[in-house]
Amino acid sequence: MTTDSFSGEPREESVELWDGRLTLRVKVAGRGAPLLYLHGSTGLVWDPFLAHLAEQYTVYAPEFPGTTAGEPDAIHVIDDLSDVVLAYEELCRRLGLVDPVIVGHDFGGMLAAELAAHFPALPSRLVLIAPLGLWREDLPVGSLAAASAEELAGLLFLDPAGEVAQAALTPPADPAVAVEVIGGMVWSIGSTAKFLWPIPDRGLRSRLHRVTAATLIVWGSGDRLMSAEYAEEFAGLVTGSRAVVLDAAGHLPQLEQFKEATVAVDEFLR
Template identity: 35%
Template sequence: MNTDLEAAVYGDLSLTLSEAGTGRPVLILHGGGGRATVTGLAEQLSRSAHTITPVHPGWDGTHRPGWLTGIDDLALAYLHHLHDRRLRDVLVVGSSLGGWTAAEMAVRDTGGIITGLVLIDAVGVHIETEPITDFFALDARGVAEHSWHDADRYYLDPADIPAGQLALRQGNMATMRTLAGNPGMHDPKLLRRLGRVRAPALLLWGESDRIVTPGYGAAYAEAFGDGRLEVIPKAGHLPQIEQPEATFALVDEHLRLTGTGSL
């Protein structure tokens, strides 16, 4: 059963969290599309782990304090939350911008709280030969064609989206611009720092992703101290939605094979 709660991290910042299951802690971080894009993954992992799935501050109408202006701020807030709860042996799973946040957490985790990572089509690093698509320059059709293997199935005409939902989406994109940079979507210092991360990192990539290509994913994985790439056929930027069975199987395996309980 899911439990929704608010957890104070600083005096002016509380996290909105959904929790379920028991066992090893798993922090699940969504991308620009919001928490709904990782709901199925969280449900799957809650069968064998204790899942913690936040809404990033500023998404879906939640409060974002004015000082929270970068992914580094977000990463530190989540690290401080894990520390405050005295959680250990944490697997961090992040999709897209959430994967970037997970990587930034890992390079700052001097206490060894994080013992495994799963980055799903993550942004966050600069690869000279594999540039990140300027997401903010795309119209709705362009977003669909770059994000999905089956663009026609997942394309949503903005004219068909209810006004309230459209306003939330626009607010989410405004927050993403603030945190991720426009059109940056990366931290120029992150790539060289990843070699210091010893937690095993699994990078999952949709073979049809045109936001960040599998080639980008391969370079990302190679930068980690212990990283590997798995490419998922017939999937784009969100393989957990287009190919859930293949994605869930790989994440479940990484959950079993990493962490102090696997030693």
């Protein structure tokens, strides 16, 4: 890992998979050892957390099939969750990622856990930020796909009116760009929901024992989408893992508690 800093916009690569039947767009930035970042249900945004990771690693952030602007039909190429896992493993090989750190948030956290369970030797380390994928009857998980625009902010942020939430949720001033951004988020939520719901039927719980990479689980204490009690649930199922629950944060602790989250992740990866 290098201490050289990165500044600037990520470049974009297109990677063909499955003999050309599926193409993924990948944002790449930074220097150093490889880090695969898997975004959540609301889509890929190059936010301060990703920029921070790119100061220490070469970050590869693929856009989930169907969420890419202009290529929404890509989602129809993939039939089930096992196809998603195989596609992302092939993506790692195509990109030449050897022992990458894998970081995933929300649906991306679930996908990161699935990758590590199916291919235990793939990640060098694993960071799961408020990952979906588990279900307890006494702790029902909310659905972004079923939420109204007003409810969405409250499910994602502990303080929807706060500066961090407003910066993330305020659409661009240009009306045409705003329509594209909002439409992209809606399509992203729908595309990922295809492989998420119904959560109890996806079976991640029965596979987590296969994860052998050192694992950090990060959660916000005020997460309204998926209770922070799931942090210990994940930690109990992934051998040798540890959980960090950050106060005053919702489902996006890496943004609402940026400093605390980056310190926890940096210390773990160091």
